[in-house]
Amino acid sequence: MLFDTPGWNINNANIKQNKRRKRNKKQKEEEPQKEEEEEEEVVEQQPKKKVAPVGINLQSNSNLDGSRFRILNETLYTSTGEEALKLFQEDEQNSTNNNNNNFQIYHRGFRSQIQQWPENPVQVIAKDLIQNTSSPILIADLGCGEATLAKLLAASHRHSHFSTLSYDLMADHEGWITLAECSSSIPLPGSFNDRTRNGVVDLVVCCLSLMSTDWVGMILEARRILKQDGQLQIAEVTSRFIDIHQFIQFITKLGFTATSKPDESNSHFILFKFAKSTTSLNLSDPKTKEETIQSGAKLLKPCIYKRR
Numbered sequence: 001m002l003f004d005t006p007g008w009n010i011n012n013a014n015i016k017q018n019k020r021r022k023r024n025k026k027q028k029e030e031e032p033q034k035e036e037e038e039e040e041e042v043v044e045q046q047p048k049k050k051v052a053p054v055g056i057n058l059q060s061n062s063n064l065d066g067s068r069f070r071i072l073n074e075t076l077y078t079s080t081g082e083e084a085l086k087l088f089q090e091d092e093q094n095s096t097n098n099n100n101n102n103f104q105i106y107h108r109g110f111r112s113q114i115q116q117w118p119e120n121p122v123q124v125i126a127k128d129l130i131q132n133t134s135s136p137i138l139i140a141d142l143g144c145g146e147a148t149l150a151k152l153l154a155a156s157h158r159h160s161h162f163s164t165l166s167y168d169l170m171a172d173h174e175g176w177i178t179l180a181e182c183s184s185s186i187p188l189p190g191s192f193n194d195r196t197r198n199g200v201v202d203l204v205v206c207c208l209s210l211m212s213t214d215w216v217g218m219i220l221e222a223r224r225i226l227k228q229d230g231q232l233q234i235a236e237v238t239s240r241f242i243d244i245h246q247f248i249q250f251i252t253k254l255g256f257t258a259t260s261k262p263d264e265s266n267s268h269f270i271l272f273k274f275a276k277s278t279t280s281l282n283l284s285d286p287k288t289k290e291e292t293i294q295s296g297a298k299l300l301k302p303c304i305y306k307r308r
Contacts, residue, residue: 002257035095069109070305072102077302081183081212088169103170108145117268121235122207124271126152129162129203137202139164140225142218143209147176165201182209183217190285193256199224199276203231208269210236210270211303216254216296220283221275223255226241232256232274240300244270250296 060229076084114120126149131140141149144166153162156286165188167180180186212218222232234251241247248258256274263271282288296305 004044021161053246054073065105065108068105069112070101070104073109074304076106076211077213077304079212080214081181083182084212085169094169096174110145117266119160119266119268121266121269121271122148122153124266125149125205125207125233125235126156130152130158131158131249133161136161136163138200138223139203139205140186140201141166141205141207142186142222143181143206143211144168144177144183145207145209147172149205149207150176161192182221183212183214184221186221186225188225192224192289194228194276194278197228199227199230201225202227203233205233207233207235208237209301212235213297214293215300219251219254220293223279223283226276228276230276231259232272232276234272234274235269236300237303238264238266238268238270240303241270242299242301247299248272250299253279254281254292255283 012253047197075087079087088101088103130153139149139153139162141147141164147164147166147168150164150166153159153164153305156162165181166177167186168177169179171177171179178187188200190201191197204226205223206218210218219232224269226232232251244262244264248262251272251274252258255277257277259273259275281292283292
């Protein structure tokens with residue numbers, strides 16, 4: 001053996017100690033590296049925040065808008081015009097986002113529903129007016145929504161024939177819509193007394209707007225602001241009518257004459273055309289007016305979307 005050869009004075013213990021020192025030194029040099037590696041592993045193992053895809057966020061917002069639209073829709077059909085006005089005014093005061101207030105959400109939902117119909121009634125009315133109006137007329141669009149009728153007529157090749165006043169529960173920032181609660185107070189001259197004859201409007205349009213429980217008040221306001229022989233056009237959802245004949249009789253009683261048969265060619269809505277005429281009702285009397293509004297309320301059913 002090498003270590004037993006004479007002349008070799010090698011201490012085994014020293015050899016072992018030296019080996020230990022070398023090993024310890026090596027371990028000390030390697031330990032920081034291991035710690036660094038462990039730290040890196042911990043960092044890599046930290047859970048990453050999950051970010052929902054944009055499509056999911058959009059779908060979620062769409063679902064929320066859809067739910068709010070259905071709630072608002074039911075509220076508007078089961079409230080008076082004054083209550084609906086208060087609902088939108090309070091929301092406007094509290095809302096910090098004009099694109100996400102109740103009025104905007106309702107009309108986005110409404111637009112989405114109408115797009116699924118075979119025809120849009122306001123487009124049918126606009127097309128008829130463009131084709132058949134031969135002289136300038138003043139139009140009042142009651143419950144105008146997004147003022148679609150006024151915009152369509154203004155963009156037509158016969159735009160000079162039409163001056164359109166658009167009224168709804170909220171005004172817009174572009175100047176198309178004037179704030180008005182249409183079942184009680186449209187800011188235009190007129191009278192319930194036919195002898196006065198100071199109505200100024202040639203045509204009133206109520207397109208899917210007879211919503212409130214006091215919708216009859218909107219017809220009375222239409223009559224008040226119309227010139228004698230002025231025209232009234234109504235478009236309403238087909239499923240709302242309990243009896244179409246009774247509805248026509250009631251509108252006639254208020255002081256109108258049907259100028260044509262109701263247009264039932266569309267599966268989703270019915271179009272009516274009337275002209276202002278005389279009435280035996282004393283609508284200048286507040287009591288008679290209120291009784292008249294109450295008597296016709298149930299002729300139209302509320303349009304409630306089924307919950308899924």
